[in-house]
Amino acid sequence: MADTPGDLSDLEKARSATLQRIGRNVVNLQKMEGMLKKLMIVGDISAPASQLRAVIKKRIKKISQMSLGRLVEDASKALFAEIEPPSTIPENIQEPWFSFTFKVHGGVDTVHPWRKELRLVVRERNRLIHQMLDSFDPHTVQGCQAFDELLEAQRAQISVAYSAVESLLIAVREAIADIIAGEVEIGVGPGNEQ
Helix, strand or coil, X not given: CCCCCCCCCHHHHHHHXXXXXXXXXXXXXXXXXXXXXXXXXXXXXXXXXXXXXXXXXXXXXXXXXXXXXXXXXXXXXXXXXXXXXXXXXXXXXXXXXXXXXXXXXXCHHHHHHHHHHHHHHHHHHHHHHHHHHHHCCCCCHHXXXXXXXXXXXXXXXXXXXXXXXXXXXXXXXXXXXXXXXXXXXXXXXXXXXX
């Protein structure tokens, strides 16, 4: 049966499917970078209430400019702790103070596999953008199918890290929502003992 004018050829269908997979992988990699940035922005904040917005804006400016590789290394250090971090609330505070710290406990046994997974993500992102696309042959069905296999393998490789980062961000969002809803006991910190 011949193609009718409105039908897509096999090559056009294959090329379209491959381009969608490329887009999906790029979007997922960028979403993961965005989630890491959000974790870094809100994962450790301590400021007087009057300066909270300014502190958050400053963190956003600094963190938004980080490369994914740098972000992975900094997040690995910032989010994982072997011991409880010391309080960043100064003594003798004169106004309400906001302090929120999110840490994943488990030490080296937890951070090393996490960092390894995220370093793989950095390599795969760089490989997709800087190497893989050069080898994509969009002029044959076979070229599209071969590239599809590479993209599916890449998606499978990054999915574990994506889920891990997403679960941390969900935990932070839930903790912040609980604080806002008043479902968390407010502790007395240094400088405001009764």
